[in-house]
Amino acid sequence: MDAEVAAFSRRWHEAVAARDVDGLLELLSDEPTLGAPPYWQPLEGRALVHHLLGIIVQTIDGFTYHREWVNGRELALEFRGSVDGLDLQGIDLVTLDEAGRLSNLDVMIRPLNAVEALMKHVRPRMLAFLEAQASSG
């Protein structure tokens, strides 16, 4: 594994395990994109992607990584946890830029009821964030 990829993987796992949302920010590229479970259109921008990552890590109970795959600068990280008592399994497909920072993340989660429960928690917090951004911009 490339040293930058290994460093990303180590720091990513440390930040997620510690629920260190600030630590995740340093691992994002300047213009990251995120393909979220509910929507086809990727979310764009460092603040938005970082905010959503923070909410997800805080909302999924017992969020832990399991299987992991690396192929060049592309990673696949399986995670498990639960929302409102509903077990879930998901995957983070990560693309790193040349500096070893996350430039794209596609997130898929099963099963459907857990995705819906997660959306119920995430949506109001994302809307509040977007409204705050709009009113401050």
Next chain:
Amino acid sequence: MDAEVAAFSRRWHEAVAARDVDGLLELLSDEPTLGAPPYWQPLEGRALVHHLLGIIVQTIDGFTYHREWVNGRELALEFRGSVDGLDLQGIDLVTLDEAGRLSNLDVMIRPLNAVEALMKHVRPRMLAFLEAQASSG
């Protein structure tokens, strides 16, 4: 890559590309399990898993594999396609047994509307299959 894993990967891609549902059957272990996008509880059994795989490959328009990761006998295969005109992205997390046959497959798909559209097509065909199995058993 282990020779058996490479052989599985080659034959799996050939069968899917050709929509060769019979060809997929040979690649399944005797007691495969499948974690489907809608349900937490895995589906069990060779006939059931094979039937669902066939429906999925036939129902997703333009089903093509993209990124691929291999780690020992664990594979992660990204796919893309569409259902009812809705773009989708998914992942097959494959576990192979010692004979290089699929023993477990976890499937996650985004976005939500494509999963729901897929379920509308898949559910009646799965129910018909289960009813036929029950009445013949």
